[in-house]
Amino acid sequence: MVGVELDFSHLRSFLAIVRYGGHHRAADALHLTQPAVSRHIKRLEAQLGQPLFVRRGRGVELTAYGERAAAELGEVLAAHDGAVARLQRGAERPGPFVLGTIENLVDPVLPDLISVVREQIGDQALQLRVDRSLALVERLERGEVDAAIVLDPGNAAGALKLGTVALRWWASPELAAAAQSPPRPFPVVAYDAPCAMRDLALGRLEELGLEPLLTAESPHLSGVQAAVRSGLGYALLAAGGDGMRAITQGPLATTIPARLWLLIAPAHRALAQALRAALWRGTTHRTLAQAA
Numbered sequence: 001m002v003g004v005e006l007d008f009s010h011l012r013s014f015l016a017i018v019r020y021g022g023h024h025r026a027a028d029a030l031h032l033t034q035p036a037v038s039r040h041i042k043r044l045e046a047q048l049g050q051p052l053f054v055r056r057g058r059g060v061e062l063t064a065y066g067e068r069a070a071a072e073l074g075e076v077l078a079a080h081d082g083a084v085a086r087l088q089r090g091a092e093r094p095g096p097f098v099l100g101t102i103e104n105l106v107d108p109v110l111p112d113l114i115s116v117v118r119e120q121i122g123d124q125a126l127q128l129r130v131d132r133s134l135a136l137v138e139r140l141e142r143g144e145v146d147a148a149i150v151l152d153p154g155n156a157a158g159a160l161k162l163g164t165v166a167l168r169w170w171a172s173p174e175l176a177a178a179a180q181s182p183p184r185p186f187p188v189v190a191y192d193a194p195c196a197m198r199d200l201a202l203g204r205l206e207e208l209g210l211e212p213l214l215t216a217e218s219p220h221l222s223g224v225q226a227a228v229r230s231g232l233g234y235a236l237l238a239a240g241g242d243g244m245r246a247i248t249q250g251p252l253a254t255t256i257p258a259r260l261w262l263l264i265a266p267a268h269r270a271l272a273q274a275l276r277a278a279l280w281r282g283t284t285h286r287t288l289a290q291a292a
Helices: 006-018 023-030 034-048 064-089 110-119 133-141 172-178 196-208 221-229 270-292
Strands: 053-056 059-062 097-101 126-130 146-151 160-171 187-192 211-219 235-237 256-263
Touching: 006 023, 006 064, 006 221, 006 256, 023 034, 023 270, 034 064, 053 160, 059 064, 059 221, 097 133, 110 270, 126 256, 133 256, 160 172, 160 270, 172 221, 187 196, 187 221, 187 235, 196 211, 196 235, 196 256, 211 221, 221 235
Parallel strands: 097 126, 097 146, 187 211
Antiparallel strands: 053 059, 146 256, 160 235, 160 256
């Protein structure tokens, strides 16, 4: 491994698949073709000498080595991007506007939010940072992101209520069919703690009198989705994925509103109202589409 120099574009493709749950979504987020993303992964696996993903049905999931690589390379890319952002902010030429968001907003409403930000920042470049809520709070405090949409603002000063997103339970087709009479104890797939979405899921189960049994945990959406597709349990998410079914009957059918918070640098506070409107449009259209 000594002397191996990894291409940052390959790292971005790898981590985008981890965050977004598949090659297709990763390609869309990076504005690349799916074959290009696949080539990046093959090249990265060849350099590292180990497979990063295995196929599961129509999706992929991380190998044990891939889990290690995601953690290590995520830190490398974060350090690189943070350094570049700080240096650009000290230069005469303005750096990109960095929008941070939790990964569960990627499918439901992110395109609308990005469109609004582009309208507001004009010719300034836009960069997206997808991460966990508390990591985004820390990035904002370090000046590495200009605005962040999170579920848990922590102790951040000046957090603005942005709106809500509807969460629902998802499962494999077999478990979804059995949801009218939920199993006891109740198998749960969740993000690693600390996580606001995990807390909402466990709190809801307590309200329903269902004893949770944590059957799988992951720091990434792709890991949660892979465990759900494999039939390991139910997960509370903003959107599903291939091989997953929304629970529409029984006590788990009711959606759970999750409050979103906007953390934003003072210079960009004017964005808040436009982002609220975009979030409302995105969540309303999604609700109507699901009801149709």
